[in-house]
Amino acid sequence: MNEDGEGMDEQLHTMLGQLDAILTDLDAEAEAKAAVIERVHPRHREGAVNLIHYSLLRDHDVRELQAGLSAIGATRLTTTEPAVKARVQAARNVVGAYLGLPVKFGGDEVRDAFHEADDILDRNSDELLGPNAEGTHSRIMVTLPSEAADDADLVLSFAEAGMEVARINCAHDGPDAWGRMIEHVHRAEESVGRRIRVAMDLAGPKLRTGAIAPGPAVERARVTRTEVGETITPAKIWLVPAESGGPREAAPEPPAGPGRPTVTVLVDDRWLDRVAEGDVLSLVDTRNAKREFTAAEVVDVDGVRCVLATGDQNAYLSNSTLIQHDFERTRISGIRDLEQHLLVSAGDTLTLTTDPTPVDPSAGDMVIGCTLPEAVRAIEPGQPVLFDDGTIEAVAGESSVDDAGNTRVVLNVVRAKPGGTKLRAYKGINLPQTVLPLPSLTDEDIVAFEFVARHGDIANVSFIRNAADVAFVLSTLAELADTIEKESGPEAGERARNLGVVLKIETIPAYESLASVLLEGMRHENLGVMIARGDLAVEFGFERLAEVPRLIMNMSEAAHVPTIMATQVLESLAKSGLPSRAEITDAAYALRAEAVMLNKGPHITDAIRILNTISAKLGSSQRKNRIQLRRIKSWHNAL
Structure with a gap:
């Protein structure tokens, strides 16, 4: 040789x-x-x-x-x-x-091993998510907006476009609205002739920034102008009678139109009754500038007489502003407090505190509270702290306890937008390296969990970090099922026990302990995994987003557990009506999962249709991460 x-x-x-x-x-x-x-x-x-x-x-x-x-x-x-x-x-x-x-x-x-493994994954996917459409491998999950509670036709349009799983976010609305949404899903099922599963998200404990004191009650009626200063659309004020129109929140909506938003104000009923179309209204705004508006339209809204006034100059209005018509003046009301914020720049020092007192940015202190004090107390020096989807990144320094017993952690800001990032109240906080002494389900989650066990098909569970969190979720479900059985009988109890459970993988600890998380979850018969790419991007940084979702999908496939790819799939299309080239490619990648989640947007029905079309095209070309070599008809005469 x-x-x-x-x-x-x-x-x-x-x-x-x-x-x-x-x-x-x-x-x-x-x-x-x-x-x-x-x-x-x-x-x-x-x-x-x-x-x-x-x-x-x-x-x-x-x-x-x-x-x-x-x-x-x-x-x-x-x-x-x-x-x-x-x-x-x-x-x-x-x-x-x-x-x-x-x-x-x-x-x-x-x-036969691969074929049998694929069959197992298919059976598990059908059990959790329902059968996929012929010629596809993935299902389309659609987030229902709040309007779906009162608009059955909207839900039907989603179903007709290709929705196979309806998602309800329990962080919004409430049991009455959720019940109406589910009723509309069932009516849509009858119309399209196929089953549509209902998945409901349990939010888990939410780390958010604390309250910020409101600023002065001032709103600006604004014109829009060309680059050379010519007026395109006027400033608009919507005048509503204070007694007949009710409080500002219940006031009739102003007519839709181009330009800047219309400012709604409340005025005296009898004063407004004397205003006719074409009348001139004058005022002195908060900057002591004289302004004139013309009553452009008198509109009857459900029996309430309202006036739309327009002007060709900006006006700053407050609840002390007097408006005059025919030498008679009245004081406007209903102007909302300004929402204040902290302007945070790289190099700043920001203090995170357990003190729930609303902070006042005008005082000059860079301090912000946290809705979960336990999280602040758990932060250790050197750990990253991220705000508002990672738009602000800081590193924790030393912590201390003030005279009132509040923990204060000094944060050194290392990343923000050029010119500073606005940090507002109740924005998300991520602590990717901090061990948080919090349960995966809050008391509110457990109440919602019982509703899901009674009325939904799938519970999407947030804030999973390790196998212990999964064990807590499953034991809670078992307790709820026992309670439901006692109250509603064996059939209802069995339905609760067979509820689909989807573990949302959205944190670094969950990713690092994924195998043990899956094995604990596999104690439950009806199991899935959601890949929450948005939270993962914040936790890991965008540079790792290319591999982390793929690796989660790979390990879940090894377990024969179906996956749901979530966050920003076809988001530009859903929001603007036009997709980007990049997100079409991203949608093709997402369809390797057993389900793809679409979020809300005014053009969501178009997004469903397009995703459905892409799914059908790819059904014969890819199976998970395996490319299937179907015949390409377009290349028949390529040579």
Whole structure:
């Protein structure tokens, strides 16, 4: 044998030894984790074994082995997720064949493993999310806006466009509105002739900035102008009778129109009754500037006589502003307090405090509260603190306790927008490296959880960090099911026990302990995973967003657990009516998951239709991360 042949044989023997070692390790790891495997639901036993195999494989660097296998035309082990052991066995068979060895692993054992694994994932996906449309692998989950509670036709339009799962966010509205939304979903089901699952999000504890004291009650009626100062649209004031129109919040809406928003004010009823179309109204605004407005329209809104007045100059209005008509004056009211903010720049020092007292930015102190004091007390020096979806990043310094017993943590701001970022009240706070002493379900979540167990099909659970959080969720569901059974009978109790549970992976701890999170969740028969890309981007930084969702999807596939890809899919299209080129590509990637979540927007129905079309196009071209080589008709005469 020549030198090259001897070298090849040596390389093949090396690969054979590596593959045998991996197979030995896989068996040993599964045996060591036998007790963990025994705890999962029988439906998930094969998935649990495969997940343990996959976790072990991903704990090794096998790139050199992959290169060697690729050189001889064998599997590169890049799509091992469905059946790890069978794929390694197949590679071992190929290497052994090159060396003239008999096939070690039988054909059925290896050949059918992928097909059977795909069948298991399909069954689990159908159980959780419902059957997918013919020719597709993914379902479309659509977030219902608040209007869906009172607009059955809106929900029907979503269903007709292709919605397969309706999502309700329990952080908004309430049980009455949720119930009406679900009723409209069921009516839409009857119209389109197919089942639509209802998924409901449990918010979990929310870390947000504390209250900021309101500023003065001033609003500005504004004109819009060209670059050379010519008026395009006038400043607009919507005059509503104070007694007949009710409080500002209940006042009739002004007519829609172009230009800046219309300022709504309340005025004396009898004074307004004497204003006719074309009359001139004068006032002196808060800057002591004289302004004139003309009564452009007199409008009857549900029996309330209102006036739309327009002017060609900006006017600053307050609740002390007097407005005059025909030498008679009245004081306006209903002007809202200005929303204040902190302007935070890189290099600033910001203090995060447990003190719930609203902070006053006009005092000059860079201090902000937190809605969850336990979180502030848990922060340690050197840990990152992120505000408002990561638009502000700071690093924690020393903490102290003031005379009133409030903890104060000094934060050194390292990133903000050029010119500063506005930090407002009740914006999100992320603490990616802080161990938070908080349960995964709040008292409000548990109340909502019972509603979901009675009326919904799936609970999407936020704030999962580790297996203990999952155990708490499942034990809470078991307790709720027992309560429901006592109150409503065995059928209702069994329905609650079979509720779909989707674990939202949105934190660094959840990602780092994903295998144990999945194994704990697999104690429950009806399980899924949601990949919350928005929160993951904040926690990890955008530079890691290219790989983290993919890795979560891979590990979930190894467990034969369906995934839902969430956050900003076709968001430009849903909001503006036009998609970006990048988000069409992103949608194609998202469709590798068993479901894709679309959020709200005025053009959401168009987004559903387009996603449905893309899903049908890709149904015969991709399966998870495996490209399927269908015939490309467009290339028939390419040569």
